[in-house]
């Protein structure tokens with residue numbers, strides 16, 4: 001009985017998670033997956049009422065679930081976003097979810113901003129390192145607020161951290177028969193940390209001789225993702241560059257309402273979430289596109305051992321896109337829950 005922690009969070013997170021759950025429950029009913037959902041109230045409301053975002057015990061308890069399904073965190077009533085940092089970054093760092101897996105897959109050519117691109121030409125995954133790099137907060141400020149102010153942000157790269165994300169990318173490619181892994185860094189300018197990436201990449205690549213290993217500086221990568229996205233199967237990169245290039249990738253696949261993600265530590269904990277935030281501007285109005293959350297639910301089923309159901313959800317989402325059964329930001333007329341209805345109908349078709 002897979003146990004799933006459900007954290008709807010804030011804003012449209014709650015609306016899109018509802019639709020993701022409907023899809024999961026529909027497939028559960030059909031296939032007898034015996035999924036057990038436990039709703040957890042972590043988010044802005046709780047933070048504002050109690051002053052607590054998530055306790056150390058609650059964070060540790062998340063390890064006991066087979067997966068975590070998260071909506072979004074962020075609320076204008078908490079301008080510092082402290083609760084979001086505690087919960088989201090807390091999960092990534094404390095549960096050591098070192099793989100941020102972001103598929104970039106175009107499901108319907110009409111939604112791609114590049115001209116004349118067929119869906120199969122935009123189909124790759126990004127492995128973003130999720131626990132190190134420039135996001136650890138190491139650094140400091142000196143003489144703050146004076147003309148002599150100094151601010152240092154340190155980039156952390158450990159051999160263990162670099163090796164495990166690169167290895168995960170090759171393992172993924174190997175398991176799926178994907179022929180190409182591209183590592184991206186800025187080793188021409190960042191000569192210490194990214195030299196480590198270079199050396200580790202060469203060493204790990206040598207263990208996978210059947211996979212073509214290539215390297216691009218990140219500035220070139222961004223150009224190539226636009227010019228020739230078909231040259232990529234798997235991209236692996238650090239935390240900051242991964243953050244940026246996956247948002248570029250989200251646009252290539254049709255926008256932030258279609259981008260799904262997983263935060264994974266193989267064999268331990270895994271959390272799945274749509275890439276978009278809580279979108280306070282449209283929260284509570286039934287306008288949110290739930291497809292990213294539904295695709296994230298699909299990734300979660302794949303992770304729980306049901307890759308056939310992940311494929312089926314993806315096909316149902318593609319059918320909805322092709323039939324214009326989408327929300328307004330994609331040019332449709334449907335509400336959040338009507339898109340959920342449409343996906344369920346497409347699953348059964």
Ligand code: ATP
Nearest residue numbers: 073074256257276277278279280281287288289329
């Ligand atoms: P955060 O919660 O991380 O601060 P945000 O919600 O302000 O982020 P994004 O998630 O990047 O930012 O969204 C930016 C805008 O894109 C939103 O304000 C909203 O208008 C739109 N948007 C985001 N997600 C969706 C969605 N699922 N459906 C429709 N529109 C969306």
